[in-house]
Amino acid sequence: MxxxxxxxxxxxxxxxxxxxxxxxxxxxxxxxxxxxxxxxxxxxxxxxxxxxxxxxxxxxxxxxxxxxxxxxxxxxxxxxxxxKQYANGERGTLRIGMECHPCYQWLLKVVSPYLARWPDVDVDVKQRFQFGGIGALFGYDIDVLVTPDPLKKPGLRFQPVFDYEQVLVVADSHVLAGESYVVPEHLSTEVLITYPVETDRLDIYTRFLTPANVVPKRHKVIETTDIMLQMVASGRGVAALPRWLAEDYADRMPLVPLRLGKKGVAKQIFLGTREADDAIDYLAAFVALAREADWGTARLRGKRQ
Structure with a gap:
């Protein structure tokens, strides 16, 4: 046996x-x-x-x-x-998986009030998964998955948290800085800096460059947002990020966010959970708090213009 x-x-x-x-x-x-x-x-x-x-x-x-x-x-x-947590009278640990590199700043805005409201619940964040985010959710490695690319599967529930616009970020001295929007051909002579994610999961490729049969002059990967945008600000490349994040950094760095195409590239962030966990109160409370938070949507000014 x-x-x-x-x-x-x-x-x-x-x-x-x-x-x-x-x-x-x-x-x-x-x-x-x-x-x-x-x-x-x-x-x-x-x-x-x-x-x-x-x-x-x-x-x-x-x-x-x-x-x-x-x-x-x-x-x-x-x-x-x-x-063990039940036996000790504890709530437990909420394990959050991240498939959205630039979402840490957003997550901090949600975690801080959550921890204040739920003092008996700990929070852990994971970014690397042996079988991907969906596999980690199915395998009980995480309890919540933050992702811009939900994959509908039986037993899982994905709820939209907020809408955002993907934009190109350039230095304020860049030749494109004065443009109202960019077209794919603009990037054919640029060094494109992205997070270390497969190109078939990067919106700048799948929804902007690849349909136009355009590739950047060079593709460079950097793990951290701060270093990525320091590189952009120094004129060593351009990057594609959510507008809310780009504008947050533009408040303190010489950066300019530009719309991707005349209509822009609209995206959503989703929280994925297991349907079997619907009755867990502290998990449901996190999802509700995340959906109530307006920090991300408040920075979508460019999308509404």
Missing amino acids: LERSHLLVVREVERQGSLTAAADALNLTQSALSHTVKKLEQQLGTQVWAREGRSMRLTQAGQYLLGLANRLLPQFEHAEDRM
Whole structure:
């Protein structure tokens, strides 16, 4: 019979790369872990690992078990944490996943009043997911997903939080700074600076450049907003960001936000949750507070003009 402990072994051996390291992580002796591995393969009637010297490589059956472990174990761990919190009279921890790099400033505006209203709830923010944001939500690695690109799936609920406009940000001394809007061809001679996200998930490509069959002179990735906009302000490239964020930085840096195309590029930020968690009061309260917050929409002046 396949047990949870077997899945723990499969996951840990893969993580650590050897039986010795996995045994240490699982607080077992190497001989005990070797016995468990041998017994598991005997029970299943198939090899889970292929031995290659001192290293171990998962077989096809092992890869299947690893996928199962990565899906199920976080749910067990989440359930155990939740039960401990209930037993201790605590509310719990709200784990927020971010698929929107520039949304941290917005999130801070929501988290601050939320923590004040819910003093018995902690907040944790995650940005890197083994299976993407949707997978993290399904796998109980996170409780809320902040994303501009919702993917409708059974069991998940996505609610729009606010609308925003994607704009091009240039230095105030840039040759385009005086334009009312830019066209894709303008970027063919520019260094485009973006967050480290696949181009097929960047709106500047999917909704502006690619349809016009235009590519920038060069594409450079930078992880942090501050450094990205310092580069833009120094004339070393241009960037595409939400207008509310661009205008916030333009208040203190020599930057100019420009509309992408004559009509602009309109977007929304969504919060994704599991339908099964609808009854969790502190989670519902976070979503409600996020939808009430007007900090993002207040900075959409360019979209209304």
